[in-house]
Amino acid sequence: MSSAQKVVVMPVYEDVEASSRLFLELARTQGPDTYIVAVDDGSVRQPVDVAAIVAAGLDGVVVRLRRNVGHQRAIAIGLSYVADNFGDDVTVVVMDSDGEDTPESITELVAGLSSPDVDVVVGARKSRVESVKFKTFYVVYKTLFSLLSGRNISFGNFMAAKMPAVRRLASMQELWIHVAACVLGSKLRVQSCALDRGPRYAGKSKMNFVGLALHGFRALMVFAEDVLVRVGIACTLVAGMSVVGGITALLLKTLGFATPGWFSLAFGILLLVFLQTAALTLIILMLSGMMRGGGVLSKGSYREFVDEVLHARER
Missing domain, CATH: 1.10.287 (Helix Hairpins)
Incomplete structure (x- = not known):
């Protein structure tokens, strides 16, 4: 593999149209050397087809799960797969598949990893276009998180990391609970990068208010x-x-x-x-x-959730 290769990990759930466009945008903005690890989180109506990766001119895999495990666990499985199958000569990017994490921003994230004193670069939002209800909840969530855990959290899943950092995260059971909170608790050297949020490529978000509240409580569970x-x-x-x-x-x-x-x-x-x-x-x-x-996972146990791994190109 090229030393400049990027491995992009993304969870996908019933979102073929948006993810297919994202593959094309990744090929356009990041080049054909980008390797895709699409974790199909138990989709039934619109499972991800590896042909969409091939159509974009990229290489990669679709890690198809036996059942829906949720956004955070899907990312944890993807990172565990990468930790098991790639060497230190790659850069790993975690992003959502709907387009709100823009492919153009990957260049800024990866650039921050050039410093030997940085292990992970996380994307912090410059601005948000959500409803007043969501913004209010987000302010309350950040305040409570700071008061109860003693830490500040201002980023989500969009991040770039060096492979040693990925292996460290993959060995932490907290990764299966909340990815961003796990990064905070990992003791890794984290740098923040302010990025704009892009529009969703297609469809509507499947995350409702209850799901957002649960997501916030899970962040606190990491620092129980x-x-x-x-x-x-x-x-x-x-x-x-x-x-x-x-x-x-x-x-x-x-x-x-x-x-x-x-x-x-x-x-x-x-x-x-x-x-x-x-x-x-x-x-x-x-x-x-x-x-x-409870819930402590041994090395390689992520495979218990994997139904099959489909490769874009024959090995």
Whole structure:
């Protein structure tokens, strides 16, 4: 393989028209040396055909999955496949297949990898054209993520990485939960690149508001221990304040400053707050343990999800 070859990993789900156009645009903007790894995420009505890659004049594979596993897991499978089948002489790009991650922007992403001090270059949006509802949710999501995890997240799946970084990410179980959050937690040297968002080539996005909310919560799951500590500290402070309030209420009652019925009401509310914060801490602890204890994948286990791998050119 050429030292300049780019391997482009993209999840595709029931989106043949947009992905076929993207293959053509990749050939036009990045050249025929671009290698496609299209992960067909269990499409039934519009499965990706390897002929679309050939028609664009490119080489590549369609990794067809046995079932729909979701956007993030499809990317994880694609990166695991690349880590198993390519050497260090390639650059790996992760992008969506709908055209919103523009092929022209790949050049800017890859250029950032020329520095020996950068492992991953991520694409941050310069501007967004979504609805007010989405923008509001996104601001709330970023604020909560920062408060609960202690980190800032301003990028999605669009990124370029060196092969050693890809192997590192592929070995992390967090990659299967949330790709961007995994990159944040990987300790890799990450550089941000501000990029414009392109229009979708065809069709409509299959991501609804509930899916976006779930996607945001998954990012927090990657940093479950940090979230647990911060929420635990907050719950401890609230519980401590409720204890102080209860003692104060008891003193006021003893000194005769409390009106009839006031002490019982105040003490009952404070006791309820104390019990709720203690229960919340225990629930978060159990959920964190369940999340960390399950779903650990061994090396090569991504193959369990793969139905077949179709090559654009015979090997």
